Amino acid sequence: MPDTDVGPAGSPDRAAHVDREADTMIQMLTPEGERPEPTGAALEYAAYVEDVTDDDLRGMYRDMVIVRRFDAEATALQRQGELGLWASLLGQEAAQVGSGRALRPQDFAYPTYREHGVAWCRGVPPTALLGLYRGASLGGWDPAEHGFALYTIVIGSQTLHATGYAMGVQRDHAVGTGEPDRDAAVIAYLGDGATSQGDVSEALVFSAVYNAPVVFFCQNNQWAISEPNTRQTRVPLFKRSSGFGIPGVRVDGNDVLATLAVTRAATERARSGGGPTFVEAYTYRMGAHTTSDDPSRYRIAAEVEEWKLKDPIARVKAYLARSGAADEDFFAEVEAEAKQIATELRVTCRALPDPPPESMFDDVYAEPHAVLDAEREEYLAYRAGFADDTEEVRT
Amino acid sequence: MDHDPKVVLMGEDIGALGGVFRVTDGLQKDFGEDRVIDTPLAESGIVGTAIGLAMRGYRPVVEIQFDGFVFPAFDQIVTQLAKMGNRSAGRVRLPVVIRIPFGGGIGAVEHHSESPESYFVHTGGLRVVTPSTPEDAFWMVQQAVACPDPVVFLEPKRRYWDKGEVPEGAVLRSPGDAPRPFGAAHVARPGADVTMLCYGPMVRTCLAAAEAAAADGTADIEVVDLRSLSPLDLPTVMASVRRTGRAVVVHEAPTTLGLGAELAARVQEGCFYHLEAPVLRVGGFSAPYPAAKIEDEYLPDLDRVLDAVDRVLAH
Numbered sequence: 135m136p137d138t139d140v141g142p143a144g145s146p147d148r149a150a151h152v153d154r155e156a157d158t159m160i161q162m163l164t165p166e167g168e169r170p171e172p173t174g175a176a177l178e179y180a181a182y183v184e185d186v187t188d189d190d191l192r193g194m195y196r197d198m199v200i201v202r203r204f205d206a207e208a209t210a211l212q213r214q215g216e217l218g219l220w221a222s223l224l225g226q227e228a229a230q231v232g233s234g235r236a237l238r239p240q241d242f243a244y245p246t247y248r249e250h251g252v253a254w255c256r257g258v259p260p261t262a263l264l265g266l267y268r269g270a271s272l273g274g275w276d277p278a279e280h281g282f283a284l285y286t287i288v289i290g291s292q293t294l295h296a297t298g299y300a301m302g303v304q305r306d307h308a309v310g311t312g313e314p315d316r317d318a319a320v321i322a323y324l325g326d327g328a329t330s331q332g333d334v335s336e337a338l339v340f341s342a343v344y345n346a347p348v349v350f351f352c353q354n355n356q357w358a359i360s361e362p363n364t365r366q367t368r369v370p371l372f373k374r375s376s377g378f379g380i381p382g383v384r385v386d387g388n389d390v391l392a393t394l395a396v397t398r399a400a401t402e403r404a405r406s407g408g409g410p411t412f413v414e415a416y417t418y419r420m421g422a423h424t425t426s427d428d429p430s431r432y433r434i435a436a437e438v439e440e441w442k443l444k445d446p447i448a449r450v451k452a453y454l455a456r457s458g459a460a461d462e463d464f465f466a467e468v469e470a471e472a473k474q475i476a477t478e479l480r481v482t483c484r485a486l487p488d489p490p491p492e493s494m495f496d497d498v499y500a501e502p503h504a505v506l507d508a509e510r511e512e513y514l515a516y517r518a519g520f521a522d523d524t525e526e527v528r529t
Numbered sequence: 530m531d532h533d534p535k536v537v538l539m540g541e542d543i544g545a546l547g548g549v550f551r552v553t554d555g556l557q558k559d560f561g562e563d564r565v566i567d568t569p570l571a572e573s574g575i576v577g578t579a580i581g582l583a584m585r586g587y588r589p590v591v592e593i594q595f596d597g598f599v600f601p602a603f604d605q606i607v608t609q610l611a612k613m614g615n616r617s618a619g620r621v622r623l624p625v626v627i628r629i630p631f632g633g634g635i636g637a638v639e640h641h642s643e644s645p646e647s648y649f650v651h652t653g654g655l656r657v658v659t660p661s662t663p664e665d666a667f668w669m670v671q672q673a674v675a676c677p678d679p680v681v682f683l684e685p686k687r688r689y690w691d692k693g694e695v696p697e698g699a700v701l702r703s704p705g706d707a708p709r710p711f712g713a714a715h716v717a718r719p720g721a722d723v724t725m726l727c728y729g730p731m732v733r734t735c736l737a738a739a740e741a742a743a744a745d746g747t748a749d750i751e752v753v754d755l756r757s758l759s760p761l762d763l764p765t766v767m768a769s770v771r772r773t774g775r776a777v778v779v780h781e782a783p784t785t786l787g788l789g790a791e792l793a794a795r796v797q798e799g800c801f802y803h804l805e806a807p808v809l810r811v812g813g814f815s816a817p818y819p820a821a822k823i824e825d826e827y828l829p830d831l832d833r834v835l836d837a838v839d840r841v842l843a844h
Binding site: 271272273276277278283284288291293294295296297298299300301302303304305306332333336337339340343496497498499500501503504505506508 | 537563568569571573574576577578579580581582583584585586587589601604605608609612613614615616617618619620621622653654656676677678712759760761762763764
């Protein structure tokens, strides 16, 4: 698009320019909870959710409520000193549950550090996620068991891992065979800030030239800590990928149904050998970047209030209630279940054991490493010296 | 590659060209483009995708075209590759080999002559090795591929033209097949007066220095080829220095915080009462690698090595 469309860096004109693209966004469930007949671009994706039943929608609602409750509990645990840090997903439940539910068991997801909703969909126990933020673990789950890699803190690195894994899927002939249980897709989660990272550009290059079965799922939550996405881009993010030869699509990330449809389409394309897709899930980080952050220093409350009207859970609830697909009993049951999970989480979090200090030496290498092994022995001997002292004092 | 179908090669120009040093010559013809992968020109991308391939069960052997080009991949190597085994509690293993032609002495333009080994030795989770002879290179690269840990495999580029006997066609099927253990140092020349600790391109230089010193009767120098820089084979180092009472460390990399600093510290801890003289270091200077016309002044040569020998003997 011509440069004359945009104002100088950081001007309101540029923000307006980015936002004007919102009308190309795929949406199936309105903020008011209405499900209009799909038209335009949404029509193309409607087929991917034709089979979604009321039961499925209730299930997605349940997932989102549980994940939000679990997330709130984790924030509270941080405030109580039980966690060192927490990165809340508040506001991004639909983007994560919709995309997470589009995955098949043989697919593989590469998360950032905020994908608690995707983790839930992949069967990762919530307590395992807390281990990292409590400082009790650096990982905490088996990626192979869940098809869900460890959280990645350095922004964008995982997009390359996802691309490489997808290159492995190709070499395993698990693409385009038409066997539903064999063909696999890989999904890389990233944020709007990550799109500025060189690794993300490299991942787009590699995946494009090798036609790798990978989906880049970018949750544009509008803020990279304190930087608005006008500091990351001059074009809507979903248009970024076209220069690499990768189709891009923007979906309403607060619409779980549209997110499911678009992710199903993209993963299906990957599994069938169609190559990579870039999905921009347009959403909003309702809370702080992490518990260490203070968003009141850089964004206005009115913006948050505006996004509250687009809440991802409220619209599903409104739809379920209005269409008669769920009644008050159902909503109460889900609330009770979420509360129960949060209560259990509080207990299991506090019960997470501190790792033994000498475990820092564990698994650094698969095979003996003479220098590290000697350091471990020296450290243990040093510790053992203190044990003697303690005994002497006691006797 | 015949032995293990999961081994894939990745790098810039490694296919039809066979790599800028022709190390992979003919392999793409034999094994196809899926196993000998010409990559885009993006080092972080090469290592990052190698990590993903390893997570899928492959054993990528990555070629970084020159030492000075490894830094765009530094984050992926140090932050991701090195740490994954530990942070996953051993659930994820990344058997990735990163081959890097390194060191100077070939009259190259800038960024083509560097010795970045300390950065990698400093990083827990990586193994760092470097061969000094064709035979060692033959076995060590196979040991590196078989190793379940990430290995930075440094190839002394000015020794690419050295000739030596290799057991052509011999395949490493178990670690014991190789003449020397992967992490072991090797006494390349026994001697009684001074221990010379060196690796990669400097081994030949040090052996020449030892012969010169022997010829003029100055000293009987023991040359220890470290071979493995992470882990260091400290028992072999200590045993040698305890015998000779004197040690000189020689490498091309800048002396400041180089392997020589580590070895000097370890030797004074482990051999304090055996030392007849301070441990000396001969290395590159703490300046950027110079223009090729003056690189011979930067690189340790026979005279600088023998000068250090004279100084340790003077004590």
